Amino acid sequence: MLTCMRFLLLFSRQGKLRLQKWFTPMSEREKKKIIRDMTTMVLARQPRSCNFLHWKDLKVIYKRYASLYFCLAIENQENELIALEVIHRYVELLDKYFGNVCELDIIFNFEKAYFILDEFLIGGEIQETSKQMVNRSIEASDMLQETMEEYMSKPAF
């Protein structure tokens, strides 16, 4: 099955995984192997190299933001430059939501990071190209959760 994007990984400079999104079905073993390969490959790159790698039949686009590496694998015929923009857009979304996002935000609120991602990408494709729309949807979902919790008078987690 060919999706535009195959997987998205976020990991720290020590190789600790912070987020993993898989856009095609894969076994746990395969996922673990890919994580190992990606972290090794990306962390070994020189500081001023270009952001594109070849791995098996995929192109891997990676970019470092502060202490986090964002690693996106796309099909061979996809556009690498726009993939860089996809990564950048996701970072902007996180930044807007958390306010000056840093790695700790993503560690302690990992489920929010996933919710945001799921408003931006679905099934390995972009679902919404407007930053504001994504932000509004997240806020509305959060609001829904809180109001429902208040209504049910149960503590929010």
Next chain:
Amino acid sequence: MSPSVPLQEMIRAIRSARTQCEERGVIQRECAAIRAQFRQADNGGRSHNLAKLLYVHMLGYPAHFGQMECVRMIASPRYSEKRVGYLGAMMLLDEKQDASLLITNSIKNDLSHSNQYVQSLALCTLACMGSAEMCRDLAPEIDRLLRASNSYIKKKAALCAVHIVRKVHELGELFVPAARSLLSEKNHGVLHGAVVLIIELCEQNPETLERFRKTVPDLVQIMKGLVLSGYSPEHDVAGISDPFLQVRILRLLRILGRNNEGASDSMNDLLAQVATNTDSTKTVGNAVLYETVLTVLDIKSESGLRVLAVNILGRFLLNNDRNIRYIAMTSLQKIVGTDHNAVQRHRGTIVDCLKDQDASVKRRALELSLALVSASNIRSMMKELLLFLSSCPPELRAHAASGIFNAAERYAPSQRWHIDTMLHVLITAGGDVRDETVPNLIQLITNASELHCYTVHKLYRALLLDISQQSLVQVACWCIGEYGDLLLKGDCQETEPVQVTEDDALDALETVLQSHMSSPATRGFALTATMKLSTRITDNVDRIRSIVSIYGSCIDVELQQRAVEYNALFRKYDHMRAAVLERMPVIEKNSPGHTNGESTGEAVKDVPTAKMKQGEPLLLQQPANQVCDLLDLLGGSEETLQPGPAVDCLVSGLSVHAAGTAGGDLLDLLGGFEPAELSPAPQVLAYDKGGVTLTLSCEKQSDTGLTVTLTASNSSDSDLSSFTLQAAVPKSVQLHMKAPSGDSLPARGTAKVTQMVVLNNPNKVNLKMRVRVSYTRQGSPFQDTVQIDSFPGLDAAGQ
């Protein structure tokens, strides 16, 4: 049992663990607590228990016991629980798990939930991990949502449809109408989803593609709107209006315009507009330009547009951003075959990229440079490539070296240039070249007879400087051995004269022999070269004798054998030494027996012509690979063969008599090299004794292959049993005997025995066959041998 801790406290606890072991302990405790909580009834903390489990899962710990909890949470009426439940389903469940089927019903219900955020969860999860069954089940529902819902849902439904179509191709037909109508939506999210869906439908079904070609004008309109519109705050990215949508539409246009003149024409103007109007100062603009270039090069665009596209790539090559340079080169690589001239215009920039810091850029530049080498630019390109070779990263050296060799071979302007180039490569990157480089270079050198003097001088000097590069040393030794006389003569027009004495030359060779850097193969070269010098020098033959005799007890078996044989050549066969060691003839390229791999200086042993004229004693090493252990047909010094031409003796060097005559009958024999015509196989009587006759006929199968059919018949009055034939042929000929038709020959020729023999004569030696006939007559065994010198249908040379 410790009380469960809110999610963030747990994360803090895990992070503060100082060792892996401690962390494992914390996690085990937490997981036990979570498991217990799962078993309890609803306690309000379910969602954050599952969240904790998902965190633990991300750290790499097993979490499969959470799968059922996900199923339960998804079915919960509470949004917070659904949210985490669906997240868990996407992380822990995939189509291979049984539990995934259990959520199908929940998804179905949630797809028609009154709240769009609940619908959204269901759509997202279905598009993420929906199995083929679930897809089939829910496809109609998705189609309904595609038509009648708000844009928030429509855009997600579109991508859900994409997933469904990828999983179950036949369902594509279902979504075609909806996809078509979605193109008239204004919402960018929906449009983007629609374009992705159409791309998927077109890629899967060529008929659908035909139908969607009609949408090209609409797509062109939408693109125009995006490119020419003013600033739109909602979609603007660094001055480009919705680059994501633009790139996707360009992609669809590419698919629709491919191989179709009409569609390509209608998008020409638009593509030109995008190419010229898009701001290329930021990456995002370049992303759109890149997609445009790819589209232009893939469809049937007019030549002006193609040139524009290649020029954009050329501009990319000069961009400061390394990423842009890299993708420019990958794209140029793809079109260097089809648009060669256009790419040649940017050759200068490409060659400059060889000096880039980035390894990926360097690699791309190398491949592109090699592809751009042509007869007109070979000299300047080679200068750049050789410069690159001396400083390139080690992982690229082998590729660079072989690329340089190929280029040199195809476009070398002169032999001297070619030799110089190959020597340069060997000096710079000798360790990274392929095995066949050494015999190739030797062959090249022998062919350039006017340059022998120059070459040997150059190699001698290189040898003095550095004996660590094995390939270079091997070639140098071979040349010194072969052309030592030219080296010692001293004067050479092409280089400055250098006085080399016999001792100097022998010193150089001995250094190679004794150095621990020399591989066994290299030492073999050096020893043979030393031996060859014995006929080319006058004063120091004794020194050579002593070197050779020392190596007679060398631990390396190969060297020892050579030394022993050379010793024998000195002692017993001194009269033959000059002939044996004389100058080699020109080696023909790609002779059939030419083998690569271990180049031991006996590259010559695989060459037909050389074999005919010289018997290198080392040919004795050839294993007897004949089927039978019969007489060495042409080997064995004891054999007294009938006075055949000297060519018989080539296999066993020691029985060379008068082989010093490099001309004479040998050449005449070699003269008959025309392939024999395929005429109907005549029969020839090869043997007739005691009533037993043997006739043979042959048929040429190929240039070197031959099938001989032996037919035996018995005209005597007694039956013959256990009738067998054995055959032997010269050493270089390959023989394969097929099964005989039988082994009894009844009397009075009532039945015959036939046997086929398949021969392969790759070196085109004079073909002879010795046949041994054995049978039992009236209880007593009988044996006889016959030699067959001429084969019917072949000329005198046995061809």
